[in-house]
Amino acid sequence: MLFADDSIVFCRAIREECDRVLKVLKDYEGDSGQKLNKEKTSLYFSKNTSREIKEYVKEKFGAKVVQHPEKYLGLPPLVGRGKRKAFNRIKDQVGRKIACWKGKFLSHAGKEILIKAVAQATPTYTMSCFKLPNTLCKELNSLMGNFWWSQKDKERKMAWISWERLCTPKAEGGMGFRDLKAFNLALLAKQWWRMQQNPDSLVHRVLKEKYFPNSVASEAELGSRPSYAWRSIWASKKVVDRGSR
Structure with missing residues (x-):
């Protein structure tokens, strides 16, 4: 994910992919003349990553490990129970x-x-x-x-x-x-309406694939273990249903 000077790189927590990401970054540094700022680089691992892999990746990258990902575009990348x-x-x-x-x-x-x-x-x-x-x-x-x-x-x-x-x-x-609660729902309802009106948009295609692959957005259900982003947008469904015809 790339936006301005912020980047998030996703990969599996195995030695081969760690080495490959490092090679890509070194090739980029050599071709562009720019250098990775390790002080502003952080690593985040899923809970099921072994300690051995964590130590290997940390040593290779020379970057700090964080328990919670930092903000991306001013928003929390992960929203858990807290x-x-x-x-x-x-x-x-x-x-x-x-x-x-x-x-x-x-x-x-x-x-x-x-x-x-x-x-x-x-x-x-x-x-x-x-x-x-x-x-x-x-x-x-x-x-x-x-x-x-x-x-x-x-x-x-x-x-x-x-x-x-x-x-x-x-x-x-x-x-x-x-009224912040009502205004919050109104903004989310706008997102839900846009998603219904633009079925070719990236957000609609991603959410459809995950939450309503065999139906349309207006018939979508919350589903099991939904992300907080989907749970938030789905909360405005009733507002749109009441105001549409």
């Missing part, structure tokens, strides 16, 4: 931004712009690929709600209107903030 841990960086990003704003004297109009244009926009890219845990959405809403009501540090201030009411349109008495 979904909160995989997406906690979003809460950290939003929390840091809000912490910087709290010390400033801002009008309600200024707070509204920062919440809508920055805080609620931060997780948009991730939400278009994965369904965030409901607890994380609630915590993000709480961070933004506390900022809206001018709470600082651990102090408590009265929230005169619920966050759900603030998420309603201004014409209905709210502020038009996004």
